[in-house]
Amino acid sequence: MLMVLEGQSHFLPCGVPYWGFETLNNGGSATVPYDYHIGVDYHKSYSHLVVQDGTGRTLRSGRVKNDRHSIAAFLDRYRDNSHAVVEATRNWMVIYDWLAHPLKVKAIADAKIKTDKIDATVLAHLLRADLVPEAWAPSEQARELRLALRERMFYVRLRTMVKNRVVTVFDRYPEQTVRLKKLADLFGKTGRKQLAELPVSPIDRIQIDRSLAFVDDINARIKQSEATIRALTRENTNVKLLKTIPGIGEFFARLIDAEIDDIRRFRSAKKLAAYAGLVPSTYASGGKTYHGKIIKQGNKWLRWAFVEAIGPAVATDPQLREQYERLKPHGTNKARVAIARKLLTIAFQLLREQRPYEQRGHNGQGCASTISRLS
Template identity: 45%
Template sequence: MVPTRRHDTMICVIPPPAESAKGSSARSAGPVRPSAGDAMKGCAPPAARIGSGLLLVEATAEPRRCTAMWYVGLDIGLKWHYVVVMDGEGHIHQQQRLPNDPLVIQRFFETLEGPAKVVLEATGNWVAVYERVEPYVQEVLLAHPLKVKAIASARIKTDKIDATTLAHLLRANLIPQAYIPPRAVREWREIVRHRAFLVRLQTRVKNRIHTLLAKRGVTPPGHSDLFGVAGRTWLTTLALPDPYGAMRTRYLALLERFAQQIREVERTIDATVQATLEARLLETIPGIGRYLALLILAEIGDIHRFPDPKRLVAYAGLCPSTYASGQTLRHGHLTHQGSPWLRWALVEAACHVWQAPHSRLAQLHQRLCQRRDVKTARVAVARKLCTILFAMLSKSEPYRDGPPAPVIPLGASDAARR
């Protein structure tokens, strides 16, 4: 035995023992291949390699650790997930169907030896899967479903094909990433959307009361708000036959319950806004209160992920669609891409800029209403709000209303406009 040392590995050269004819034929068949389990781990086993006339035995001082990167495509669903594990060369080493069980998912990713990157699409339950997988892998990427479809669409769609496509795109660094907000921002989104859900339920109950009165041919009195103090008193004392009277009583009880829950959520929103500097800055804009301030901040997240205001406008879906081919250039309606919640909040704020009639935003809205319709004016003011928000959050400054812009007649020349 002739020992030699290479780094921390001891290589022993041992003359082969005498073998029978059967053993000689087996030896001439070629080198010993690693097993399937060792190939899955990406490491060759410390096995014997047969050369010409010598037996090389490689013995390491400590067990090897796999350093190859695994690329995992995860197609998630409500009950089942499909996972594909791939190496850097595109070879699939493992693929299986996993139930939507936290313990099963944790056990699977704990058994992966070596660093791993995981990609999953931004579907309805991605947050829960992301929080379960993140502690056990090196990185988790969130893919934009619409852009993934544009890059790699397949005529036949299965969970296995989707997971394999995601793994290939991740290995090639072609994943169109979606923004993963921090945990605090995700909680803000849940709070403001929960309030919006309660308000919508409250509105549906109010509409049911209006329908009930219309069925009985009852015209409400001239109250400014049918569901205010005087209006509720009139509804309570209104004589209605059964079953309409019982339905009226249940609807009013539901309204009271919804109002109580909305007040509880608003107290949480008020406390969150008070503890957040950016939200207090947004409150200085005319037409934006505490609820809209937190909603806008939750949908934007980190303002520095947008390089310029145009990207923020595009994220809000307030930019016109464009078709350009050769000498043809057309602009159409809004793209309606990005965050629908942010777009709704900005348009809602544009509807209330009249609360500060001397502000530049209110005057812009008034000038646009004189030339175009009200809907177009509101969208234009919402787009202007995007640029203002970008400057405020980037510089951490409150809203400052400058002097009003000079009113220039429509027939003025370009020199006068400048």
């Protein structure tokens, strides 16, 4: 069995070595024939494995407990010149080398009757026929940063939910809360003081006080997660470069870097835009091509980061603001997508060329615009 060890990994704790080509994640291709093709249908406590030979004959099939010795024993006789595929799913890093993209594989392997054995067998057939679309396996550093960033996002969403509960209670007293509604931040120092003095029923007072205490606890967790994120990216040059882009702050710079991982895997800004889902859907029929809304597929975190950066970017950069206002009559959503795509293109160029963003000239004065040149 071809074993490719790529340093420390979340795969090794299960006791299974890497199978496949290291060159695949580096732009190589699978051209060498294998003797054994292994399909893995991975689950939380067990996996179903199917081993096939070059003719498609199933040599072994069965459910295996997810631990070091069970999987090693099951595959012991098929270690020489073999490779394996596992469908990209939750906690895929536990058992992976080749990753089959979930959407594409399910589109090929869709069946009315689905069992673990069928899934693993279909994956083995696809692997044998070289029809498995490879998914990018992020570096260990990128995976750790992603986990830390997602923890912070979880706490922020949770804090928003708790604040909304307080606002719901707050809205039940329209006559008493006229002054409070004029506050910019209901949960700031002044807002909290007035919330504490608000005459409400005993049960609503309990809910408000407990919710505010919960918000304080969540804020502490957010600060802790931010400290972890800063520690993971303290020496990260890409984060420093991304922060020079209008609208991209500390958090989004780290998020964008973690989701892109290695900019060299994208041949152009268009490829990165497709990965982020910032490209229009396309319908072609009868020799005519139609473009619709942006696609629903793609990296939702990367798309979210660039879309969220639109507001501060347009507010602080005259050229982006001018472009946004020029496109706005054609539709606000179209204008927003265009600016998000522009920011993504700038990020692509900065990361490829390893240089900071510099705004140059405006309305024909001075040097040519960096934004225009990077588009």
